[in-house]
Amino acid sequence: MSETGDSGGFAPIQALGRLAPYHWSAGLVMRGLAELRIADQLAGGPRTAVQVAAAIGAHAPSLHRFLRVCVLHDLVTAEEGGRFALTDRGALLRSDVPSLRGFTIAVNAPGMTRPWEQIADVVRTGRPASEQVLGTSHWDHYAKHPAEARAYVETSATLSAEAADALVRTIDCTGVRRVVDVGGSPGTVLAAVLDAAPQAHGVLLDLDWAVPYAEAELARRGLAGRTETVGGDFRVAVPPGGDLYLLKNILCDLDDDTAATVLSVCAAAAPAGGRLVVVDWEDTGDTSHVHANDVEFMVLTGGRVRTGDEYEELLRAAGFEQVRRTRLSGFDRAPIVVLEGRRGTHD
Numbered sequence: 001m002s003e004t005g006d007s008g009g010f011a012p013i014q015a016l017g018r019l020a021p022y023h024w025s026a027g028l029v030m031r032g033l034a035e036l037r038i039a040d041q042l043a044g045g046p047r048t049a050v051q052v053a054a055a056i057g058a059h060a061p062s063l064h065r066f067l068r069v070c071v072l073h074d075l076v077t078a079e080e081g082g083r084f085a086l087t088d089r090g091a092l093l094r095s096d097v098p099s100l101r102g103f104t105i106a107v108n109a110p111g112m113t114r115p116w117e118q119i120a121d122v123v124r125t126g127r128p129a130s131e132q133v134l135g136t137s138h139w140d141h142y143a144k145h146p147a148e149a150r151a152y153v154e155t156s157a158t159l160s161a162e163a164a165d166a167l168v169r170t171i172d173c174t175g176v177r178r179v180v181d182v183g184g185s186p187g188t189v190l191a192a193v194l195d196a197a198p199q200a201h202g203v204l205l206d207l208d209w210a211v212p213y214a215e216a217e218l219a220r221r222g223l224a225g226r227t228e229t230v231g232g233d234f235r236v237a238v239p240p241g242g243d244l245y246l247l248k249n250i251l252c253d254l255d256d257d258t259a260a261t262v263l264s265v266c267a268a269a270a271p272a273g274g275r276l277v278v279v280d281w282e283d284t285g286d287t288s289h290v291h292a293n294d295v296e297f298m299v300l301t302g303g304r305v306r307t308g309d310e311y312e313e314l315l316r317a318a319g320f321e322q323v324r325r326t327r328l329s330g331f332d333r334a335p336i337v338v339l340e341g342r343r344g345t346h347d
């Protein structure tokens, strides 16, 4: 807000009027820009809508009108001669460099946006909306919508890469022989652990639809010979005999009862003394970006972001002892906690 009480040159009511319409929001405009691969076309320099439309096979007058809305979200700028230039923000939607293009498409896909349309109901009832609006759970929706699944998995790989590198600097991988990554697709985290533990073999469990993505990634990383993949439901069973069980960003998607079930399933599969490592968003008490993730889980799956104490309590209740807690460095805006426990010797 400026000193005069304006917001971006608008009176508050006008500013809110421009913020309120969901379908004008940066998210959906970015999704259009990303799907049309417009940023790729502008990466080499400013071009007119006619030039871009010819390259991407679009209706030039409509593209021109759409690009003017992209200007409002600082994705492009309008230049002389009717040309549009890419901004630094818009460049993050290119498809030919590591970018947030996949993320933008994935988080604005119907599997995510349609449950969010029920936000008032979710808040009223305390129940997630996916089943009600999609007719299936959040994760099973991907089995029926491969394009959304692909965008989600690509995003997951991009977003997990940095955390996976931080994780292998945080936990001790010395002497690990058999790592079981529970809900591990697309394999980014398992690959990082196996790179840090060259003596280890890896097993990745995920839902059937997600397994091929993990297989492709593990093969791409040259790890096909050191890994096996299993399709299944971690609420029912996980592969036995691991000396290290990994659950990264799994508990945040689960309500307390299901989280307790999954941890008990892991405890039953692990040998006495077997290690469990939970890596997840942490509610540190301060308002942070993690609270947006928290509401996302509330809406989509009924999960939630927990405090370190809450995670620790879940681990201990499932029979994991000697619980140690640390945090991944470099994730201050959305803290990520790491809890390590060992399965007790008693059953």
Ligand SMILES: C[S@@+](CC[C@H](N)C(=O)[O-])C[C@H]1O[C@@H](n2cnc3c(N)ncnc32)[C@H](O)[C@@H]1O
Pocket (backbone or CB within 6 Å): 139, 156, 157, 160, 182, 183, 184, 185, 186, 188, 189, 205, 206, 207, 210, 232, 233, 234, 235, 247, 248, 249, 250, 253
């Ligand atoms: C938020 S992602 C985390 C992926 C990975 N651990 C990471 O951090 O990159 C959750 C994963 O759990 C898998 N998943 C969800 N429900 C599952 C279930 N009931 N059984 C097995 N996997 C499941 C999803 O398919 C997805 O790959």
